[in-house]
Structures are given as C-alpha cells and as structure tokens.
Amino acid sequence: MAVLVALAPAAGSADDLDDRRRAAQQRADAAQRRAEDLQASIEGLSADLAQAVSDLAATEARLPAAQQELRTAQDELAGAERRAELVQARLVDATDQRDSISADLTENAARDQDVRDSIGQLARQAYQGGGDMSAIAVVLDAQSVDDFNRRYQAAATAQRAQRELVQELADLAGDARNAQTRLTAVTDRIGELKAEAEAEVVRADQARAAAATREQEIEDLIADQRSTQQRLAGMKNQAEAERAQVESDRAAVEQELAGIIAEQQRAAAAKPAPAAPGAQQPAAPPPPSNGAGAIFANPTSINPMYVTSSYGMRLHPILGYTRLHAGIDLRTYCNTPLYAPRDATVQWAQRRGTFGNQVMLNYGTVNGQPMMSSSNHLTSFAVSTGQQVRRGDLIGYSGNTGLSGACHLHFEVYVNGSTVDPAPLLGR
Known part of the structure; x- marks a missing residue:
C-alpha cells in the first residue's frame, strides 16, 4: 500500500508532463511555421534585410524548443532530488538496522560468554563435590531421609540448570548465525543504496547543469530577439x-x-490567311x-x-x-x-x-x-x-x-x- 500511495502522485506528474510537452511541441511547430512563412517572404529583400529577417525567424523558432528543454531539465532535476531523498531515507533505515543488529550481536556474544562461564562453574562445583550426581550415589551417600531429599533436590536442580544453560547456549548460537546473515544482507543493501544515491547525485548535477545552460540560452535568445527587432525597426x-x-x-x-x-x-x-482546307500542315510537336x-x-x-x-x-x-x-x-x-x-x-x-x-x-x-x-x-x-x-x-x-x-x-x-x-x- 505504501508503494501504491508513493506511486500515485508520480503518475499524475507524468500526465501533466506529457500535456506540457505536447503544448510546448505545438508552440514549437507554430513558431516553425511562422519561421517558414517569414523565410518565404524575404523574396525581394536585400541581403542585409533578408539576413535580419532570417535571424529573427531562427530565434523565434528556437525559443519555444529551448524553453521546453529547460522545463524538461527542471523536471529531471526535481525527480532526481526526490529520488535522492527517498534513497537517503532508505539508507538511514538500513544503517539503523545494521547498528541494531550489531548491538544484538554484541549482546549475544556477552550472554554467550556468561552462559559458558555458568556451565563451567557448575562443572567445577560438581567436581569439588565428588563429581557423582547420579541417583545411586545420592541414595548410597544419604545419611537419612531428609538428607536424601536434600541431596536429590540439589542434584535435580543442578542437572536442570545445566540442561537449560546448554539449550540457551545452542539458542544463542542460532540467533548469532541469523543475526550475522541479516547483518551481511543489510551491509550489502547499504552498499547498493550508497551507489544509487551517488548516481542520483550525478543525475541531479547533470540536470542542474542542463537547466543552467538552457536558462542562459533563453536569456541570449530573448536578447537577440529584441536586438534584431530593434535592428529591423531601424531598417x-x-x-x-x-x-x-x-x-x-x-x-x-x-x-x-x-x-x-x-x-x-x-x-x-x-500574316497571310491560313492555307485552304486539305493543304498539308506540319504537325505541331506535343508539349x-x-x-x-x-x-x-x-x-x-x-x-x-x-x-x-x-x-x-x-x-x-x-x-x-x-x-x-x-x-x-x-x-x-x-x-x-x-x-x-x-x-x-x-x-x-x-x-x-x-x-x-x-x-x-x-x-x-x-x-x-x-x-x-x-x-x-x-x-x-x-x-x-x-x-x-x-x-x-x-x-x-x-x-x-x-x-x-x-x-x-x-x-x-x-x-x-x-x-x-x-x-x-x-x-x-
């Protein structure tokens, strides 16, 4: 849904751009027709007058096309800047994910070490206590029923704790593998997004340069148009x-x-009258x-x-x-x-x-x-x-x-x- 919502304005913009391009093309075509009519009208003008008229016609024919090229460059610049903002937002999200996964891995490693230390501690305690935690040893070593219950409960607790620590250690290892896989994928995505962002910056720079060139050309064309009109007025x-x-x-x-x-x-x-009927006349060649x-x-x-x-x-x-x-x-x-x-x-x-x-x-x-x-x-x-x-x-x-x-x-x-x-x- 987010993708569809994001794309909806783009479609409207594309339609608007197409309409503007068609309108600009119509203006350019009309200017071209005016230029052709002007060119046809220079018959009977001296070379300097004809050149001035031709210069004016060329300027007026080029101006609409240059204006459309400016709008196209401006649209491309705006699009590149929008895409660059979107890529930058994605890059920030991906970087945050990488940092979060890295923090999880660090926390996982610390917990892994704690579990290993706990398992080691249990092993040392068992060794120091005689090392035999089996049910037979508990029965044989018990001095009374209370002693048996106490020894049995202690042995069961130690074994349950050891099993839980071993399972947690295995879970931590699985989580670490999954996190590392995610970290690798996010890191790769960050590289792709950085390359995409750099490409959008290049496109934006090119569009910005093209727009600046067209703006300068339009200014020059308008100046030429005014100058030629003034020159023609003086002639x-x-x-x-x-x-x-x-x-x-x-x-x-x-x-x-x-x-x-x-x-x-x-x-x-x-001239004499034409020959009488029946006289041979030379055949006229067809035109x-x-x-x-x-x-x-x-x-x-x-x-x-x-x-x-x-x-x-x-x-x-x-x-x-x-x-x-x-x-x-x-x-x-x-x-x-x-x-x-x-x-x-x-x-x-x-x-x-x-x-x-x-x-x-x-x-x-x-x-x-x-x-x-x-x-x-x-x-x-x-x-x-x-x-x-x-x-x-x-x-x-x-x-x-x-x-x-x-x-x-x-x-x-x-x-x-x-x-x-x-x-x-x-x-x-």
Whole structure:
C-alpha cells in the first residue's frame, strides 16, 4: 500500500508532463511555421534585410524548443532530488538496522560468554563435590531421609540448570548465525543504496547543469530577439525604398511585355490567311509534360524539383502589408545550371534591377494566349537576346543577384502580360 500511495502522485506528474510537452511541441511547430512563412517572404529583400529577417525567424523558432528543454531539465532535476531523498531515507533505515543488529550481536556474544562461564562453574562445583550426581550415589551417600531429599533436590536442580544453560547456549548460537546473515544482507543493501544515491547525485548535477545552460540560452535568445527587432525597426526606410523599387521594376517589365505582346499581335494580324482546307500542315510537336497538366520541364538541375516558396500573397516581414509573391522559388545552389523549360526565343538576357540577372523566354502563343517566363537572380548567362532555345538547353547559372536573400531560382510565368501561378504548368 505504501508503494501504491508513493506511486500515485508520480503518475499524475507524468500526465501533466506529457500535456506540457505536447503544448510546448505545438508552440514549437507554430513558431516553425511562422519561421517558414517569414523565410518565404524575404523574396525581394536585400541581403542585409533578408539576413535580419532570417535571424529573427531562427530565434523565434528556437525559443519555444529551448524553453521546453529547460522545463524538461527542471523536471529531471526535481525527480532526481526526490529520488535522492527517498534513497537517503532508505539508507538511514538500513544503517539503523545494521547498528541494531550489531548491538544484538554484541549482546549475544556477552550472554554467550556468561552462559559458558555458568556451565563451567557448575562443572567445577560438581567436581569439588565428588563429581557423582547420579541417583545411586545420592541414595548410597544419604545419611537419612531428609538428607536424601536434600541431596536429590540439589542434584535435580543442578542437572536442570545445566540442561537449560546448554539449550540457551545452542539458542544463542542460532540467533548469532541469523543475526550475522541479516547483518551481511543489510551491509550489502547499504552498499547498493550508497551507489544509487551517488548516481542520483550525478543525475541531479547533470540536470542542474542542463537547466543552467538552457536558462542562459533563453536569456541570449530573448536578447537577440529584441536586438534584431530593434535592428529591423531601424531598417524600415530601407525596406520602403526597396519595396518601391521592386514595384517600379515589376511595372517596367509588365509594360515592356505588354508592348511585345501588342507587337506580336500586330505581326500575327499581318500574316497571310491560313492555307485552304486539305493543304498539308506540319504537325505541331506535343508539349513536354512532367506531370498532369504540365507544359514545362524542370528548369533546375535539382531532380526532382523542389519548391521552397509558392505563388501567392505574402506578409512583408518589416512593413507589415501583404504583397504578391509573383512566382515560385525553386531550390538551387549557387552557380548550378538552369535550363529552358520549353522551346522558346530569348526575349532578353540582361540585368533587370531588383530581379537581378534575368532571362526572359518567349513561347509565343500557348493555348491561345501569349506566354513568357522569367528566370531571375542568375549569377551569369549562357544565352543572349534573340537566341532560339530548345527545352533542356542551358540558359545560365543560378545565383543571388538583385534583391535576393540566398541563391535560388525565382521563376515567373506571364500569360497575356500578367503573372500566373507556375506550379500547375510545372506539374506541381
């Protein structure tokens, strides 16, 4: 019953610990999602702004995990201290038992010696009295009936005392053996408890050190978080200037594409009418496909391609407004090859402000609408304006030029001059 009572609070503590761990994990997961969203939002930021945002995201993602690790270390420390107290109590009990058994053995030895002395005394008395305590000797030596009774009673008393002393001596020997066995067991248990106590002290010291390390880390993380937030607050003017430049560059590209589309449409309208029915027309090759509905091949050297940030609205991590992430980010590394995803004409291969080094590919009319794509932030070009390329031809190498936080491919698709989500066209 004592064991069951002792274990009952531990079970409740374990449930509480599990709940706290689950809650902490949920907080850590939420922080990680926020960090990923922040990381996706750094497209269009300069390297120093992007680094500050990434630093803040990393700090905020790590903080919940460090706090949970601190709680775990504190729980382990408390558990080790409770176990150490329990072991110490058991050690005190075992030591008291050992001392009590040792005292019993000492008392037993003293009594053993007293009994042996008494037996010796009886033997000496019998010897001095003639040595014959038998019934015949009592009868023959008696001078009268009273003398006989006296002698008989004395002989019976001496024999009974001798028998009792011999039995007590045997009992004392048995008790001594039992006590010695118990003493050996208790002594061994004391050794085990001392080792267990030392192990709990080591565990407590380790948990205490881990808790101190996590406490220091949390203090450093909070300080870093405040410092980075202050640094980002001081960079708002820079972020606003960059935002304006991004919008200006995008407007310029879209205006230029609109002019190109208009020129293509004028050229198409000036072409001769199509051949009469029955005339032989060259068969158009089917579009490349790497997935359901895909018309583009993988433009990167990473296979399978990996999307690190999708098309859609993003919260600006510094200015706090939503903006369109007008393409998708594909994983590449610095100076890795980039390819034409479809047969095209190179509309241009040049530096385009915040886009960095950009290759714009013109696919003409696809499914009845003008279609183009841009590969941005390249380190260098492998094609030039006006060049014809086939699907899979090398067009350049990935990089981090323009407003970009790290080497990657920012891939955009324009249909009728406006951006669309490239993912379905890539089979994603």
